[in-house]
Amino acid sequence: MNPSEFDRAVEDVKVLKQRPGYGVLGDVYGLYKQATVGDINIERPSIFDLAxxxxxxxxxxxxxxxKEEAMIAYVDLVEDLKERFGFPDIM
Incomplete structure (x- = not known):
């Protein structure tokens, strides 16, 4: 995986024409954290912290x-989201 592909996908997901639902956004977030940090290393937040x-x-x-698998999955997911939710045309 070329790190620049991952970096581009991180930027691309920010400018989708429509916002995906929370389930999809959770997948995006989970893959991003796994790709950049690795396995979760913090305690689960309080029940009062829903987000x-x-x-x-x-x-x-x-x-x-x-991390490599997560980067690949992240890029693949963002490419799918660009098709499903639209991506601004580049002029």
Whole structure:
């Protein structure tokens, strides 16, 4: 995996024409954290921190993937999202 492909995908997901649902965003977040940090290394947030728990759960679901595998899956997911949700035309 070429790190520049991953970096480009990180930027591309920010400018989709439509915003994906929370489930898809959780997959994006979980793969990003797994690719950049590795296996989850923090405690699960309090039940009162719903957003934090959602992010933690999404990252936890990616546990065990290597950083390389997570990068590849992230780039593949973003390419799929660009097709499904639209991507601004480059002038």
């Amino acid at each position: 934090g728990r959602g992010k933690w759960d999404a990252w936890q679901r990616k546990k065990g993937l290597s």
